[in-house]
Amino acid sequence: MNIRDSEVVSGLLRAMNCELITGSDTADVILFNTCSVRQHAEDKVWSELGRLSKRHSQSRAVGNTPYAKRNTKRPLIGVIGCMAQTYKDGIFRRAPVVDFVVGPSDIAKIPGIIKKLSTIDYRPSTQVIFERKLWETDGQTRPEEIYRNGFYEDENHAYVVISEGCSNFCSYCVVPYARGPLHNRAHKDILDEIRLALDKGIAAITLLGQNVNAYADKDVNFVTLIELVNSIKGLKEFSFVTSHPKDTSIELFKAMSKLDKLKKYLHLPVQSGSDRILKLMNRGYTTKDYLDLVENYRTIVKAGTLTTDIMVGFPSETKADFKDVYELVKKAQFDAAYIFKYSPRPHTHALQWPDDVPTQEKARRHRIILDLQREISRNKGIRKKVTQ
Ligand code: SF4
DSSP states (O other): OHHHHHHHHHHHHHTTTOOOOSSSTTOSEEEEEEOOSSHHHHHHHHHHHHHHHHHHHTTSOOTTSSSOOOOTTSOEEEEEEHHHHHHTTHHHHHOTTOOEEEOGGGGGGHHHHHHHHHTOOOOTTSSOOSOOOEEEOOOOSOOGGGGGSOOOSSSSEEEEEOEESOOOOOTTOOHHHHTOSOEEOOHHHHHHHHHHHHHTTOOEEEEEOTTGGGOEETTEEHHHHHHHHHTOTTOOEEEEEOOOGGGOOHHHHHHHHHOTTBOSEEEOOOBOSOHHHHHHHTOSOOHHHHHHHHHHHHHHSTTOEEEEEEEEOOTTOOHHHHHHHHHHHHHHOOSEEEEEEOOOOTTOGGGGSOOOSOHHHHHHHHHHHHHHHHHHHHHTTOOSOOOO
16 A cells, blocks of 8 residues: 555656655655554654754754754655654654655645745745744545556556555554545546556556455445456456455455456455454454355365465463464465564554563564464465565
């Protein structure tokens, strides 16, 4: 989702004659499109902002006022995306080098903000004596036009957002707070965007959403949507991420098996193999429900690949709970699994519970599941690195 958001923002900036460059040394504007889903992702951004603060602090004029004059030679620095939404103007206190902060629902405003900040007259003769900070984090939904700027970094493949946000409120997850409630794009707009991408020579697409299976636009549900996408002339191949087990149905598997352009690939995050932990996570299914889905998927979607997400060390996860995770991974025989260690996230329900699985124990559980999954993948003949 963040890769696509970065493309959308790049497209908006290219439309105002900006050029996308790699590396930050000569940039006039540096944007951090951030992720809040794990502590580790945030730590990397804070440390990069610290590095930029050091680099630019000496070149900033100080003067005799309590405020620093802005050095117009240094780049404008913006933090956008989920951290922007999570910490809002608090980012300026922790990283004063940041000039603007923009949440995921406000990204359409970025060109205007850059224009405003780069045209402020900072000459000593003017009244502007301190740095100006701007933040936009109150937006509800994105204007549809932002998806029509037609910029895709990959010449052959495009990510197409079908829904934004999520209303599931899994107890560990910051997404409903950072990206807001589920909002579905109109199916006609999605199909138009795909046709636009095909006009640019793109042949493959990935439909994106935090929970694609919950998609609904009047009488078009997710199964109807993928049928419509499959019928688009010129499209060679498509796939979708991410699916939620509680919204995944036999109808979806039947559609997957018959749609010729749809990749036979399902990413179905299970998160835990313990029913007690799944309940605390507010996931809305049991391990039996999940394993039944896996069995149906394998029966209906012949030779379909299956991947998952697993989180170890959730608050109160005992050794018995962890054993259940191990057993589920053995039973499900995933092709690949993305394994994470729990970290408390702002605003979430789980924040109220003690993060009581020691760091070392989380690392041990992480390694055990990683080794197990590697062995399963190896036995299936999947040679490339498939877990993390
Ligand atoms: S389904 Fe749960 S884990 Fe996934 S984005 Fe929504 S709240 Fe987060």
